Amino acid sequence: METSTVNNNFKSEEYFINMGPQHPATHGVLRLLLTIDGETIKKVEPDLGYIHRSIEKMCERDSYQQIVHLTDRMDYLSSNINNEAVCLAVENALQIEVPDRVKVIRTIIGELTRIASHNLWWGVMGMDVGALTTYFYAFRDREMINDIFEETCGARLTMNYNIPGGLMFDIHPNFVKRVKEFIAHFKTKLPEYDTLLTNNVIFQKRMRGVGMLSKEDAISYGASGPVGRGSGYSCDVRKLHPYSALDKVTFNEALRTEGDSFARYEVRIQEMWESMSIVEQLIDNIPEGDYKVETNAVIKLPKGEFYQKVETARGELGVYIISTGTKNPYRLKFRSPGFSNLSLLNHIAVGGKIGDLVASMATLDLVIPDIDR
Amino acid sequence: MSVTGKYFLHSQKGAITQQYPDNRETLKMFERFRGEVVMPHDENNEHRCTGCQKCELACPNGTIEIIWDRQVDPETGKKKKLIEKHIYHLGMCTMCGLCIEACPTDAIKWAQNYENSVYDRTTLTRVLNKPGSKLMPGVEE
Ligand code: SF4
Ligand code: SF4
Numbered sequence: 001m002e003t004s005t006v007n008n009n010f011k012s013e014e015y016f017i018n019m020g021p022q023h024p025a026t027h028g029v030l031r032l033l034l035t036i037d038g039e040t041i042k043k044v045e046p047d048l049g050y051i052h053r054s055i056e057k058m059c060e061r062d063s064y065q066q067i068v069h070l071t072d073r074m075d076y077l078s079s080n081i082n083n084e085a086v087c088l089a090v091e092n093a094l095q096i097e098v099p100d101r102v103k104v105i106r107t108i109i110g111e112l113t114r115i116a117s118h119n120l121w122w123g124v125m126g127m128d129v130g131a132l133t134t135y136f137y138a139f140r141d142r143e144m145i146n147d148i149f150e151e152t153c154g155a156r157l158t159m160n161y162n163i164p165g166g167l168m169f170d171i172h173p174n175f176v177k178r179v180k181e182f183i184a185h186f187k188t189k190l191p192e193y194d195t196l197l198t199n200n201v202i203f204q205k206r207m208r209g210v211g212m213l214s215k216e217d218a219i220s221y222g223a224s225g226p227v228g229r230g231s232g233y234s235c236d237v238r239k240l241h242p243y244s245a246l247d248k249v250t251f252n253e254a255l256r257t258e259g260d261s262f263a264r265y266e267v268r269i270q271e272m273w274e275s276m277s278i279v280e281q282l283i284d285n286i287p288e289g290d291y292k293v294e295t296n297a298v299i300k301l302p303k304g305e306f307y308q309k310v311e312t313a314r315g316e317l318g319v320y321i322i323s324t325g326t327k328n329p330y331r332l333k334f335r336s337p338g339f340s341n342l343s344l345l346n347h348i349a350v351g352g353k354i355g356d357l358v359a360s361m362a363t364l365d366l367v368i369p370d371i372d373r
Numbered sequence: 374m375s376v377t378g379k380y381f382l383h384s385q386k387g388a389i390t391q392q393y394p395d396n397r398e399t400l401k402m403f404e405r406f407r408g409e410v411v412m413p414h415d416e417n418n419e420h421r422c423t424g425c426q427k428c429e430l431a432c433p434n435g436t437i438e439i440i441w442d443r444q445v446d447p448e449t450g451k452k453k454k455l456i457e458k459h460i461y462h463l464g465m466c467t468m469c470g471l472c473i474e475a476c477p478t479d480a481i482k483w484a485q486n487y488e489n490s491v492y493d494r495t496t497l498t499r500v501l502n503k504p505g506s507k508l509m510p511g512v513e514e
Contacts (some may be wrong), residue, residue: 151403
């Protein structure tokens with residue numbers, strides 16, 4: 001008789017498991033402390049610091065030209081846009097006006113970076129929910145962008161192509177031709193993405209109504225980029241505070257109001273279309289002119305505080321420089337999009353299952369070195 | 374399914390993968406590809422490095438070390454800075470390209486080799502100026 005009472009009063013126990021730091025679904029060395037009950041998630045606590053390289057501290061030691069190459073190593077999938085952020089901050093502080101040619105090239109390269117980043121995300125997204133095929137399709141198309149970068153910038157991932165005052169060297173003669181080839185190619189391939197993954201019933205079931213984030217929560221957690229826009233929070237820095245040549249082009253801000261994983265997915269797919277349209281508007285009329293303005297070999301910023309924000313593939317990246325008038329910044333702070341986006345993971349994952357955690361984490365598109373710096 | 378099927382049926386044409394390392398002979402990197410920093414020498418074993426140390430200063434992480442000396446120039450009789458060793462630690466280099474931008478005499482440039490892994494890390498420290506080499510006449514800072 002006693003055993004049956006025990007059975008009637010059977011209660012499951014909460015327990016902890018570690019997800020990461022070496023876990024394929026966290027896309028880097030992120031450790032998540034999960035409190036779970038059965039398979040239901042009670043709490044998610046991210047534990048950071050496994051890839052901390054003290055980039056902000058190193059910036060205090062480096063000259064302004066040297067800082068740029070460190071930002072490659074933050075969000076390495078948007079390295080060109082990160083470089084641009086630092087360069088814009090320094091140029092604004094020095095009150096340098098870069099030639100139009102530089103602005104247009106920076107914008108084209110930035111949007112190509114965004115496409116490449118979303119492309120990789122799409123492949124990984126499919127892989128996280130169990131569709132391995134997407135990975136290969138995504139890499140096929142991303143390879144073309146990487147070739148463009150390799151030919152013009154000399155590197156595939158850590159570009160360091162922007163310098164304060166312009167670009168390190170002019171674009172390669174093949175650049176325009178290759179970009180046009182890519183756009184023509186990708187226009188036929190992006191609809192395939194929808195056929196392969198977006199319209200897949202299993203995929204939709206895993207995404208719709210999962211990982212809900214309301215607009216109010218998105219704002220209070222400081223979400224930015226596609227994560228914020230998937231919840232109807234209009235936060236595209238390119239629209240609100242256009243930089244480089246972005247004020248000369250027309251594009252729509254991708255917005256969804258549902259706030260679930262699928263909305264964030266759709267935002268990124270639409271952004272690839274929009275980025276392609278931006279590149280198309282600019283690629284035919286890159287103005288002639290210099291590719292850089294000469295700056296002093298030793299750049300000294302005036303005394304004061306300077307802030308510049310840009311829209312990377314993950315959201316709003318802010319560069320905050322405090323200068324005391326010397327050749328190094330007194331303090332340099334990066335406001336990275338991934339950090340704020342990670343902070344809402346607990347909010348959207350609690351109550352769901354472990355499988356949903358992986359899926360909603362994939363829609364946040366985290367890059368861990370960006371969070372840890 | 375239809376997309377996968379289409380690619381399956383057309384898989385013979387348009388394969389995008391490469392047969393590395395079997396294609397080592399034909400695989401060429403782009404001319405701007407950053408493989409490692411090298412110092413070109415001409416047929417008389419002369420290079421263009423004046424020992425000005427601008428690359429050493431530009432480098433963010435101390436990858437380049439210049440060991441220099443002053444020697445009497447036989448033509449003018451004046452003392453002149455000359456390099457003894459241009460040391461480059463490939464293992465520390467972040468391939469940022471700042472040294473090459475900084476060099477006033479274009480003495481260093483990128484090489485396009487892409488197989489940089491070695492068994493012993495001490496072999497990654499290289500002296501870029503060849504033994505017995507000297508400064509190309511006419512190259513001034
Ligand atoms: S490429 Fe950059 S890290 Fe490498 S030696 Fe030159 S300046 Fe230093
Ligand atoms: S390589 Fe160029 S920058 Fe470096 S010491 Fe020689 S001349 Fe100067």
